[in-house]
Amino acid sequence: MTTYADIFSKKERVEDMEIYAGSGAVNEQLARYGVKFGIYKNNEFKEQLFPFDMIPRIIDKDEFTYLEKGLKQRVVALNCFINDIYGDKHIVRDGIIPEEFIYAGSGYLPQCDGIKPPKGIYAHIAGIDLVQAKDGDWYVLEDNLRIPSGASYPMIARMISRRSSPDLFTGKHVEDNRNYAAMLRRTMDHVNVGGHTVILTPGRYNAAYFEHSYLAEKTGAHLASGHELIVENDHLYFIDYSGRKERVGAVYRRISDEYLDPMTFRKDSVIGIPHIFDIYRKGNVALINAPGNGVADDKGIYYFVPKMVKYYLEEEPILQNAPTYLPYYKEDMKYVLENFDKLVLKDVAEAGGYGVVFGNKMTSEEKENFKTMLKNEPRRFIAQEVIDFLDIDIMEKHELLPRKADLRAFVLMGEEPMVWKSGLTRFSRNPDSFIVNSSQGGGFKDTWVLSQ
């Protein structure tokens, strides 16, 4: 385990970081390039800068090699699982996962049954959220296989940091993370069935619009809205300004499954493309990520991922889950009720840091109400031991302050699985909080992977 304290001298840690922060250069650059995310407050759309802390998270070479191996294994197994669930369903038939965890979850889409996506890849881009405990062990907290976002932030932060503070990088042997766009392009090209590649955005008022437009620019893909794309004669076309129709072979869609095609999913969707699902089913366009992935990143399914690794790959899982209990199982329910105060409870249908409650933060009345709800809807929640995250320092008002942080690692499935040698480190700005999500006021750091 390497921290920035190991590779920066004390003088660098305090004085140089202070100069770096105090110069305003970083914030000036972030503002210049519009590194923002959108947020709705009181029904009004606001763009705000994503708070960036210049002290990087540092992962040494051996540690990353271990993570890389584990992440590839996990994402390969998850892809096998999704293929299986929308195919022969061996894992259910063999009793490894109870069927109610598959079919009762909102992530399972019966419309995807029997579909084989191009090259058999469902989860092309996976965002795996990890935390490091104080003893140095890493735990997977969540798999994000639908539309994981966030890679653009460390990409641009690295560019800015290198400009603003070149001395920080000198002699530190940091892997270059500015290759994400090239990795993403390879991933998209690998499944493209012929034609242009587009990034489908719901538009400027989406929280992650900066990322959509930045990735389009950097990958050379075309950024498009649903109304610029049309399905005709079983193929997808982009209509250009002269009315010419250009074939599209791959869509990196940044809109969720239910809005993708009003003819198949939500009828009221005005941001999707009518009939795109029909031609996807016929293999005439690649959708990145494939619809239906929610079946594998449901918080309830998370519990079973180590079992998937053993089942599909016949290997021992390299990465461990946080100790998790499923109230669905009687013995787990008993444990959860008896140890309520030391557990964190998560609603499996929620995301973005919502639907997460800590047992010890509830009043007696809230606890009783929650326990009743748990007994009535055991499938709806999971419970986890609270992992004492390793604190990471941030610089605030000339002081180094410890804060909770997680790491979103990105795994891309091209010809081979690839793990991006960086990641999005999100931290809580509130000293008493474990919630790191940007939508809840969290900030981000660059993630340095050392090359030696």
Next chain:
Amino acid sequence: MGIISVENTDRLYWLGRYTERVYTTIKVFESRFDSMIDIDDLEYEKFCESQDIPNIYKSKEDFVARYCFSLEDENSIISNLMRAYDNAIVLREEIGSESLSYIQLAVYAMNQASLGRSPLIGLQHVTDNIAAFWGMTDDDIEESSIRNMIRVGKLVERIDLYSRLKVFPERIRKETRRLTNRIDKSTMRYDHKRMAHVNYLVQLDDLPYETLTDEIEKLVGDEL
């Protein structure tokens, strides 16, 4: 040429128009502001008339505050700058982050200018950033039709503003020549007959400014 949608073609054109509108109105404002310092307190009234905008201002101070910096005033410089920003922010893929950053910087400069007591100093940073934006689009955008769509918007707006301001005919002739040379290269749809008519009008000894304004407004876009 890469693929580009009708919507983005329109945005590029309007990005050119709004950046020019901000740039030129700041330049005009500068000269009127100078007069308002100690020569003519009511200079802004003439300005409103020349720009064909309602004179809703109560005093020269009110004019400076609202015409420059109020988002509630739809004719203000900042409102036009935000329209440029709204077009630019959805064109990152077409114009690139570097070009876009100058529009972003112009917005920050405008907000900063609103806080100071010397508007001309603050506004100079806005025009500097717009000039840098135009330079960057010329230098950085590989696709010539994209560059030309922005330039066509810019030239149409310039001729429109110049004819409203009744500037010397020779300056309008010069911009019209530039537009004529540029518009076909943009691959945009426009009214060819109207372009010919604009060329005819600017050659007249007694330049009919109002007719020219009408014609140039209808050259590109929905009026076709």
